[in-house]
Amino acid sequence: MKTIAEINEKIKTGKAVVVTAEELIELCREKGVKKTASQVDVVTTGTFGPMCSSGLFLNIGHSRPRIKLGGGRITLNGVPAYAGLAAVDLYIGATALPDDDPRNSLHPGNFTYGGGHVIEELVSGKDVKLEAIGYGTDCYPRKKLATWINLKDVNEAILFNPRNCYQNYNVAVNLSKKTIYTYMGILKPELGNANYCSAGQLSPLLKDPYLKTIGFGTRIFFGGGPGYVAWWGTQFNPSGKRKENGIPCGGAATLALIGDLKAMKPEFVRGASLVGYGVSLIVGIGIPIPILNEELCRQAAVPDGEIWAPVVDYSQDYPQSTGRVLGEVNYAQLKSGRIEILGKTVPTGSLSSYRKAREIASLLKSWILQKQFFLTQPIFFFPGPESGYTFKMLKEKPVKQDNKPN
Amino acid sequence: MGKKLVLNFPSSLVDKPIISSLVREFNLDFNILKAYVTPEEEGNLVLELTGDEGKIGSAIRHLKGLGVKVELLSKEVEMIRERCTDCTACIPQCPVGALWMDKDSFQVKFSSEKCIACGICLKACPTRAMVLRI
Numbered sequence: 028m029k030t031i032a033e034i035n036e037k038i039k040t041g042k043a044v045v046v047t048a049e050e051l052i053e054l055c056r057e058k059g060v061k062k063t064a065s066q067v068d069v070v071t072t073g074t075f076g077p078m079c080s081s082g083l084f085l086n087i088g089h090s091r092p093r094i095k096l097g098g099g100r101i102t103l104n105g106v107p108a109y110a111g112l113a114a115v116d117l118y119i120g121a122t123a124l125p126d127d128d129p130r131n132s133l134h135p136g137n138f139t140y141g142g143g144h145v146i147e148e149l150v151s152g153k154d155v156k157l158e159a160i161g162y163g164t165d166c167y168p169r170k171k172l173a174t175w176i177n178l179k180d181v182n183e184a185i186l187f188n189p190r191n192c193y194q195n196y197n198v199a200v201n202l203s204k205k206t207i208y209t210y211m212g213i214l215k216p217e218l219g220n221a222n223y224c225s226a227g228q229l230s231p232l233l234k235d236p237y238l239k240t241i242g243f244g245t246r247i248f249f250g251g252g253p254g255y256v257a258w259w260g261t262q263f264n265p266s267g268k269r270k271e272n273g274i275p276c277g278g279a280a281t282l283a284l285i286g287d288l289k290a291m292k293p294e295f296v297r298g299a300s301l302v303g304y305g306v307s308l309i310v311g312i313g314i315p316i317p318i319l320n321e322e323l324c325r326q327a328a329v330p331d332g333e334i335w336a337p338v339v340d341y342s343q344d345y346p347q348s349t350g351r352v353l354g355e356v357n358y359a360q361l362k363s364g365r366i367e368i369l370g371k372t373v374p375t376g377s378l379s380s381y382r383k384a385r386e387i388a389s390l391l392k393s394w395i396l397q398k399q400f401f402l403t404q405p406i407f408f409f410p411g412p413e414s415g416y417t418f419k420m421l422k423e424k425p426v427k428q429d430n431k432p433n
Numbered sequence: 434m435g436k437k438l439v440l441n442f443p444s445s446l447v448d449k450p451i452i453s454s455l456v457r458e459f460n461l462d463f464n465i466l467k468a469y470v471t472p473e474e475e476g477n478l479v480l481e482l483t484g485d486e487g488k489i490g491s492a493i494r495h496l497k498g499l500g501v502k503v504e505l506l507s508k509e510v511e512m513i514r515e516r517c518t519d520c521t522a523c524i525p526q527c528p529v530g531a532l533w534m535d536k537d538s539f540q541v542k543f544s545s546e547k548c549i550a551c552g553i554c555l556k557a558c559p560t561r562a563m564v565l566r567i
Binding site for chain 2: 137
């Protein structure tokens with residue numbers, strides 16, 4: 028049994044043993060869980076994939092004369108930003124699209140540029156064009172603003188992502204007779220390919236499946252800089268089905284994350300264009316897991332071959348929410364490049380980069396070893412499976428002619 | 434002597450036996466590298482024609498006369514390494530195995546020799562790391 032305070036003391040004195048989740052798997056194979064747990068202090072993880080529920084708060088500073096953007100209209104490089112905040116605060120979401128983007132009117136749309144790309148350009152240090160109109164008040168008389176802005180000049184740039192870091196995810200296939208274009212990529216007809224989106228054995232929440240060490244305030248690697256867990260993520264579902272090893276075999280937990288975009292790096296914050304679907308933001312995340320006891324070590328050492336994901340048809344079952352699962356495959360099978368589904372051999376592709384996940388886990392490890400990054404004791408933990416907290420579908424209440432809620 | 438061609442058929446010609454005429458009337462061999470009918474029912478065919486050079490020229494004129502758009506396969510797909518994140522979304526899309534993952538480095542590799550410039554990887558890539566050079 029160790030405490031986070033003791034581990035931080037070891038980091039300070041240069042005595043902490045820090046390994047990546049890949050290295051931990053090897054160590055446990057060689058030495059067994061018990062011995063490894065007594066030797067290792069921290070396990071680092073990583074993931075790098077498109078995460079649509081992401082966005083950026085900006086405070087651009089006041090102009091002379093002043094303008095009130097709140098209640099007005101704002102675009103950044105032509106992409107609309109949310110203008111429902113105070114005078115010069117705004118929020119740009121990853122999936123926002125320029126008004127003149129043709130979207131899917133000629134299906135599949137290309138979605139070349141959107142909110143995710145604006146965020147990528149800002150983090151790359153490029154100037155971004157802000158155009159805004161306000162309605163004018165006595166204290167904020169100006170009605171129009173067009174200016175280039177740069178990350179280094181704005182006051183605050185807070186990346187705040189309400190849902191990142193999915194614990195596990197579907198494997199998407201297409202049973203229909205025509206190609207479909209989804210957030211899981213292009214799916215060829217009749218099981219032409221199977222796409223997945225998780226780093227598997229390196230993915231943060233798969234390594235601490237009950238979130239025993241991750242909670243509100245946990246310090247993390249976020250887009251290449253330090254960030255924090257700000258809440259549990261939207262669509263959080265600790266009550267889903269789990270395997271005997273405790274690992275969920277579907278979506279499950281998510282995290283809301285917050286961090287300073289000015290400290291991030293363009294290699295870990297990238298815009299994404301998903302043909303026929305839209306724009307997203309690819310975010311690099313790494314979470315350190317303190318090995319406080321043997322159980323945490325055992326869970327963090329679960330390899331790809333023992334982490335399972337559901338195979339779901341995205342032509343009918345996913346869009347219609349039927350809940351049907353075609354089968355289960357593990358991440359070792361997925362990473363081999365071929366899986367078997369309904370008796371057919373199907374080539375696999377991933378939306379999440381394992382190479383980048385590895386890079387993140389080893390960067391986080393080096394930060395800790397260089398005493399640049401210390402672990403945090405969460406302020407509180409998130410609802411667990413025993414809480415009854417679950418993920419709800421929308422209960423539609425049709426709007427009737429009298430326009431009154433029923 | 435062989436030539437790689439990209440043929441685009443309007444929907445009115447998709448159901449006609451055009452390629453077989455290349456064998457019968459021009460004594461050419463063909464090897465289909467890619468065949469595709471779009472949802473709008475236009476046909477797209479990449480093929481390699483082998484045979485007498487003069488006959489290949491006549492065959493191309495014949496195809497153009499029928500309303501087939503004929504282009505030499507001079508397009509080349511290129512991977513912009515800095516834009517690639519090695520996600521692997523492109524790999525199962527490639528019809529000829531020109532994209533694959535290196536099992537040790539988990540890097541996506543691309544062979545321009547194997548590539549037939551069909552362009553599907555351009556669409557599949559979320560960070561637009563694959564580009565077409567003409």
